[in-house]
Amino acid sequence: MKSPAVTGKTRATIGLQVYEMKARNVVIGLIAASFLLAAGCSQTANGKVVVIEKTKTYHTAECRKIKMAKVVEMTKEEAKLDHDHPCPLCQPDKNIQ
Numbered sequence: 001m002k003s004p005a006v007t008g009k010t011r012a013t014i015g016l017q018v019y020e021m022k023a024r025n026v027v028i029g030l031i032a033a034s035f036l037l038a039a040g041c042s043q044t045a046n047g048k049v050v051v052i053e054k055t056k057t058y059h060t061a062e063c064r065k066i067k068m069a070k071v072v073e074m075t076k077e078e079a080k081l082d083h084d085h086p087c088p089l090c091q092p093d094k095n096i097q
């Protein structure tokens with residue numbers, strides 16, 4: 001019953017399914033990679049401060065002053081090299097090792 005046209009179509013469909021499976025594996029790989037990256041970030045978050053560029057102050061990640069501001073994350077040492085000042089509210093020098 002199979003005509004050459006149908007066989008060709010079936011092959012194309014199988015090819016597409018294989019492609020979709022590969023694409024899915026890539027997506028799963030990306031998701032896994034982003035999870036690993038997130039895990040890595042939370043580990044390296046220790047010892048880091050959040051700098052508000054505008055006011056040149058550095059804060060802990062929990063400080064309420066950083067909520068509405070444009071911020072950059074860096075180590076306390078980097079912040080000091082950049083002549084930033086510790087926030088008196090969250091006291092990053094005291095609270096971040």
Ligand SMILES: [Zn+2]
Nearest residue numbers: 059063087090
């Ligand atoms: Zn602060």
